[in-house]
Amino acid sequence: MAQAIPIRKNSPLKASCHQCSLSNLCLPLAIEENELERLEDIVQQGRIFNRGEHIFDQSTPFRSCFAVKSGSIKTSIITEGGDEQVTGFFMPGELVGLDSMSGESYACTAKALERTSVCEFPIEKLEELTGKMPELQHHMYHLMSQEIQNSHQLAMLLSKNTAEERIAALLLSLSSRFQRRRLSPTNFSLPMARNDIANFLGLAVETVSRVFTRFQNQGLIRARGREVELLDVEALQTVTREFSRQGCQ
Amino acid sequence: MAQAIPIRKNSPLKASCHQCSLSNLCLPLAIEENELERLEDIVQQGRIFNRGEHIFDQSTPFRSCFAVKSGSIKTSIITEGGDEQVTGFFMPGELVGLDSMSGESYACTAKALERTSVCEFPIEKLEELTGKMPELQHHMYHLMSQEIQNSHQLAMLLSKNTAEERIAALLLSLSSRFQRRRLSPTNFSLPMARNDIANFLGLAVETVSRVFTRFQNQGLIRARGREVELLDVEALQTVTREFSRQGCQ
DNA sequence: CGTCCAAATTGATCCATATCAACCTCGTAC
DNA sequence: GTACGAGGTTGATATGGATCAATTTGGACG
Incomplete structure (x- = not known):
């Protein structure tokens, strides 16, 4: 059980973004069908x-x-004192690690909230590729910019x-x-614990509850x-007042 | 007085990053001396x-x-309700607008806190250039990543x-x-009003005071x-506990 | 040099949420 | 099934900082 499923062979599986149902959300969305192979070449x-x-x-050294x-992932910063600050939740189609492109090590810790599978983009190869593919480069800027905005939100x-507005x-x-993933927007299951919600939103668990x-x-x-089932989305939007945009990742 | 100083001719002045004292902080820091011209070509x-x-x-459409x-700049988000949230302060050598690279318009409002001069990098030309200059591209990723980290901090x-820790x-x-700019780290003049500090740090002005x-x-x-004069930097660092890194822009 | 207005400070009170404490619920192991 | 522990809920109390109100300071301008 602690044992990883032996899906990785000696040579890592070549990805097939072509067949991936998330290709309209993930990096592939930025590029033409016929260029997809170049991305597949670098993905593990x-x-x-x-x-x-x-x-x-x-x-961990940033690679x-x-x-x-x-599945889904939680990112957080752990301080020397051992305090944790959850910085984001990442769902299928979303890219984790953009905040780490300025140092030797990752800027945060990423933990699977449930059984989770990921595609890995080695950064050196990715940078090389974005240098050759302007649309992909543009998309990277786009994603990073969006993450700045999310964080500002x-x-x-x-x-x-x-507390009510945050939640x-x-x-x-x-x-x-x-x-976005064509799942029900009103009926879903939270991937994270109350604790994580509280931490992310700067509240006590009791308050969240x-x-x-x-x-x-x-x-x-x-x-x-x-x-969770959202019964009155309108009312929730009213509660948040100025947070109707997709904000707050 | 309301009249702008007529420094802009019909054709905008070509920048001379070569002579700029900030070249070791700003974008030029990423590239070789002999490639500087290519950057100068696109800067206004x-x-x-x-x-x-x-x-x-x-x-404003993002350009x-x-x-x-x-000088210095304050960026903030203004909500429909008219509420303002200051998202950052930018000092000489720092790049403003990275959070806006994912939309048609700027994601925030940028206001000069004092008499301020800027260099303008048209985004299309900049993207084109970073596509050709890997080190410059890398530096852009670096800067954006850092801004994400700052915002997380x-x-x-x-x-x-x-309140004390934030301040x-x-x-x-x-x-x-x-x-970093070789000015006194203990003796300086705040570019922003108490009000801006309060807003940025999520406090009331009175509390800041x-x-x-x-x-x-x-x-x-x-x-x-x-x-302001910092008399006991050590003690201030103790107050902030886990915020010794350069954090919180 | 006085006038005026915005910014800053100081004081008194109040409130949203943290904190402390107890209890409940549910999934897992035995 | 029963026991256990983590996660979640509910209640009672405490408090940091917001808010309201009054005063002071300081810079711009006639």
């Missing part, structure tokens, strides 16, 4: 992590970015909004990300453990 | 803004990134730290940025208006 596919396993941590294929949430914003963000039940009593959501 | 130099003038705002040459500050962290960040006087009474700093 098929690494699988069990819940709780680290994809990398802050002492690669990772695209989530299935989070900062805004943390400094200006109440409503998170629920809506998750909702729209499920929708209370807000969930309050929302439930007001008929905005129905929640049983990690199972 | 010499735009000057008076205190309070906008370099761009959220309705360029800007390097601060002298800010989020951390906002969600986990007390100490900001003072130390400014200090190290002055030091109180912490400043408390620090003063404890002998950590000496402050008269915007003039």
Whole structure:
């Protein structure tokens, strides 16, 4: 069980972005069908992590970015004091590691929230490729810029909004990300624990719990453990006021 | 006075990064002396803004990134409700606009905090150039990644730290940025108002004021208006606990 | 040199959320 | 099935910083 599924042969599996259902979300979306092979050439596919396993941590030398294929990932910064700050949740089609492209080691720790498979993009090869493919380079700038914006939105949430507003914003963000993947935007299962939500949003677990039940009593959501149903999206949007955009990853 | 100084001729001045004292901080730091010309070819130099003038705002179509040459810039997001969230302060040698590379318009509003001159990098030309110059591309990734990290640090500050810790962290960040420019790290003048500090750090102005006087009474700093002297850097670092790195831009 | 307005400081009070504590629930192991 | 422990919920209390209000300072300008 602790044993990894032996999916990796000696030579890593060549990825087939062509067949991947996420190709319209992930890096391939930036490039033409006929150029896809060049990306496939550098990708290593098929690494699988069990819940709780680290994809990398802050002492790992930075080598690669990772695209989530299935499952989900939590990134966080661990301080010397042992405090943790969750910096993001990553779902299928999203790219992890963009915050680490300025140092020798990863800038954060990435942990699988459930059984998760990823595609690995070795950074040197990726940079080489983006140098040759302007659309891909443009897309990388786009993604990184978006991550800056997400983080600014989070900062805004943390400094200006109440507990209810923060949680409503998170629920809506998750909702729209499920929708992008053609899954139900109103009926999904949270990949993360209350604890992670609390940490991410700068709240105490107890507060998160209370807000969930309050929302439930007001008929905005129905929640049983990690199972969530959004009953009144409009009202949630009203709660968040200025956070209708996709914000807050 | 409202009239701009007529430094811009019909054809914009060609920049001379060669002679610029900031070339070891700004984009030129990434490239070889003999390739500098290619960067100079695309830069427009010499735009000057008076205190309070906008370099761009959220309705401006995104065309360029800007390097601060002298003075300083505040960026902020203005919500529909009119709320403002300051997202960063930018000092000479730093690049503004990296968060806007994923949309049609700028993602934030940039305002000169004092008389400020900037160099303009038209984004299309810059992307074209980074496609041809791997080191420059690498440096762009580096800068964007760093901005993500800064923003994460800010989020951390906002969600986990007390008013005192936040302010100490900001003072130390400014200090190290002055030091990079070979200015005094202990004796400088704040480019921003208390109000901007408060907004940036998610505090009320009154709280900022109180912490400043408390620090003063404890002998950590000496402050008269915007003039600040750090008397006990060690102690300030202790206050911030886990924020010794350059964090929090 | 006085006037005026924005910025900054100081004081008093209040509130949202943290904290502390107890209890419940559910999945897993035996 | 029963026991156990982590995760989640609920209640009672404490508190850091927001808010409201009043005052002071300082810079721009006539």
